[in-house]
Amino acid sequence: MTLLGDQYASSDEETRIPEAQLVVAAPDVSLQANPTNAALDYGPARPEQGPLNPYKSTQGNSLKRKNALTGNAQEVAISDATFSTHHRKFQSLGYTMDPSGSGAYVGDLTRALRVRDDRPTSPSKRMDSVYRRKRQKRGDASIVEGEGAYKGPWARFQEDEDTLGEAELSSEEEYLEEAIVPARSSALTKLTSDYQEDLTNTETTQFHGTSPLDYQNRTYMHVPQDLDIDLRAELGSTQNYHPKKLIHTWKSHTKAINALRFFPNFGHLLLSASADTKVKLWDVYHSRSLLRTYSGHTKSVTDTTFSPTGTHFLTGSYDRHMKLWDTETGACISRFQTSTKAVPHVVRFYPSTDTHEFLVGTSDKKIVQFDTRSGEMTQEYDHHLQAVNTITFCDENRRFITTSDDRSLRAWEYNIPVPIKYIAEPHLFSLVRAAPHPNGKSVAFQSADNQIVVYASTDRFRQNRKKSFRGHNTAGYAIDVSISPDGQFLMSGDSSGFVCFWDFKSCKMWHKIQAHEGATVCAQWHPKESSKVATAGLDGAIKYWD
Numbered sequence: 033m034t035l036l037g038d039q040y041a042s043s044d045e046e047t048r049i050p051e052a053q054l055v056v057a058a059p060d061v062s063l064q065a066n067p068t069n070a071a072l073d074y075g076p077a078r079p080e081q082g083p084l085n086p087y088k089s090t091q092g093n094s095l096k097r098k099n100a101l102t103g104n105a106q107e108v109a110i111s112d113a114t115f116s117t118h119h120r121k122f123q124s125l126g127y128t129m130d131p132s133g134s135g136a137y138v139g140d141l142t143r144a145l146r147v148r149d150d151r152p153t154s155p156s157k158r159m160d161s162v163y164r165r166k167r168q169k170r171g172d173a174s175i176v177e178g179e180g181a182y183k184g185p186w187a188r189f190q191e192d193e194d195t196l197g198e199a200e201l202s203s204e205e206e207y208l209e210e211a212i213v214p215a216r217s218s219a220l221t222k223l224t225s226d227y228q229e230d231l232t233n234t235e236t237t238q239f240h241g242t243s244p245l246d247y248q249n250r251t252y253m254h255v256p257q258d259l260d261i262d263l264r265a266e267l268g269s270t271q272n273y274h275p276k277k278l279i280h281t282w283k284s285h286t287k288a289i290n291a292l293r294f295f296p297n298f299g300h301l302l303l304s305a306s307a308d309t310k311v312k313l314w315d316v317y318h319s320r321s322l323l324r325t326y327s328g329h330t331k332s333v334t335d336t337t338f339s340p341t342g343t344h345f346l347t348g349s350y351d352r353h354m355k356l357w358d359t360e361t362g363a364c365i366s367r368f369q370t371s372t373k374a375v376p377h378v379v380r381f382y383p384s385t386d387t388h389e390f391l392v393g394t395s396d397k398k399i400v401q402f403d404t405r406s407g408e409m410t411q412e413y414d415h416h417l418q419a420v421n422t423i424t425f426c427d428e429n430r431r432f433i434t435t436s437d438d439r440s441l442r443a444w445e446y447n448i449p450v451p452i453k454y455i456a457e458p459h460l461f462s463l464v465r466a467a468p469h470p471n472g473k474s475v476a477f478q479s480a481d482n483q484i485v486v487y488a489s490t491d492r493f494r495q496n497r498k499k500s501f502r503g504h505n506t507a508g509y510a511i512d513v514s515i516s517p518d519g520q521f522l523m524s525g526d527s528s529g530f531v532c533f534w535d536f537k538s539c540k541m542w543h544k545i546q547a548h549e550g551a552t553v554c555a556q557w558h559p560k561e562s563s564k565v566a567t568a569g570l571d572g573a574i575k576y577w578d
Contacts, residue, residue, distance in 0.1 A: 239323070265560065270517070272520055275577035279564075279576050280575070282314050282322070285572040288570040288572060289568035290332065293336055294559055301359075304568065307333070309331060311357070316576070326364075328364055329349035343360070354367070375394060380432075384429055398413065399412070421464050422463060426475065441453075461481040464479075469489075498539075503532060517558075520536060525552030530546055547567045547569065
């Protein structure tokens with residue numbers, strides 16, 4: 033092979049080089065398409081590779097989705113009666129027919145082939161004949177005893193005789209029962225056999241002072257006049273200020289305190305109701321000591337309220353009883369209970385001094401009215417859908433407002449069991465506590481969404497949307513709200529133990545005090561002092577602030 037090209041090759045070489053071929057990189061491809069088609073389907077065809085897919089449908093390219101752990105289970109329509117019949121037969125005989133309708137059997141195929149019964153529940157005729165051969169003869173009706181005696185439908189099977197294992201007694205023999213072995217158990221004690229003693233009608237009281245009378249033969253009910261403040265002055269005549277320091281702490285309750293109430297109009301006594309089933313009366317002035325303990329409830333006391341004159345007070349408890357007490361002597365005067373024995377959540381005396389009635393908001397959605405003299409129920413207000421939380425009198429005590437866990441507010445005419453106003457808005461939360469304003473035109477409600485809302489207590493009962501007091505946390509607790517006697521400040525507890533004060537006119541928070549370790553659930557403003565308030569919480573302590 034020479035290194036020269038073709039044109040320089042010698043004539044003696046017989047090597048033949050093939051001619052070059054023309055290669056087109058982009059050939060012209062003509063497509064035969066149907067002009068009526070909306071889409072053109074073409075593309076390279078690829079051979080299937082890999083093992084056969086068992087879940088691939090034979091129709092189309094879609095894959096069957098797994099609807100069971102092991103693959104795709106075919107759905108078969110079968111009625112409930114048919115399924116129950118086959119299921120019972122499979123449970124009792126061990127086999128049944130295939131519900132898919134193929135005619136095959138599932139389960140114990142050996143037994144199915146032996147019986148060959150297409151009926152789901154009844155045995156075959158051949159099995160019936162087998163059973164009949166095993167049964168004893170009916171016998172002759174003319175023979176009473178002995179061989180061939182009449183047995184009729186009471187004839188036994190041979191299997192029953194084998195398993196019975198005891199001979200049949202004749203008519204002359206007597207059947208003797210085996211002696212019953214007595215159980216070796218100790219005798220029941222008195223504690224296990226006696227009923228628990230009912231203590232709901234057992235009330236006691238204890239005076240904790242040195243003497244119930246002073247040197248002028250006066251009890252603690254007497255309003256003190258040797259103070260630097262006139263407790264007999266007109267309500268709201270003194271300008272109020274928010275407190276700043278702690279001046280006294282009362283400790284006697286062993287559990288959380290649920291309610292605090294100052295003596296009406298004067299405030300020289302303080303009443304507390306606790307979850308330890310006790311109600312205690314405290315001296316606000318002079319020695320500031322515990323005066324009396326009232327015991328009579330068996331469960332936590334939910335609420336308490338003074339009568340308009342303060343000579344009596346009412347308590348409600350989770351033991352489903354309400355009791356009327358004498359403030360001075362500690363005696364229980366009357367006991368009350370609703371017809372449905374519901375739990376009283378809130379109790380309120382009618383504010384007028386010439387009446388002897390009170391209202392109770394219960395857990396069974398009702399407000400019940402009682403007369404303290406007769407002890408009978410005089411009226412029932414039944415329109416709420418859940419437990420009643422608050423009862424507030426307004427409009428010169430001719431009407432009252434109630435709130436409930438059904439997130440509604442209803443206004444009533446006293447003694448008329450039909451609401452005159454019903455408010456239930458989508459944004460409204462449960463209103464758990466209430467406090468009327470001293471001017472009698474509005475009521476502040478503690479809402480479950482961490483705010484205090486104000487509603488008018490006049491004819492329209494509209495919400496004052498410009499007044500909303502925020503900045504505290506009350507969700508999950510029923511925390512008191514109170515307004516100062518001059519209407520300038522609003523006070524509320526807090527779930528973190530704070531006591532918050534707002535300016536009622538501007539809704540601005542003025543002050544915040546860390547009062548208790550747990551939640552501060554009770555907060556009451558003194559009716560005559562300028563800046564004294566009482567608070568109580570889950571720690572069982574009552575604190576007096578100035």
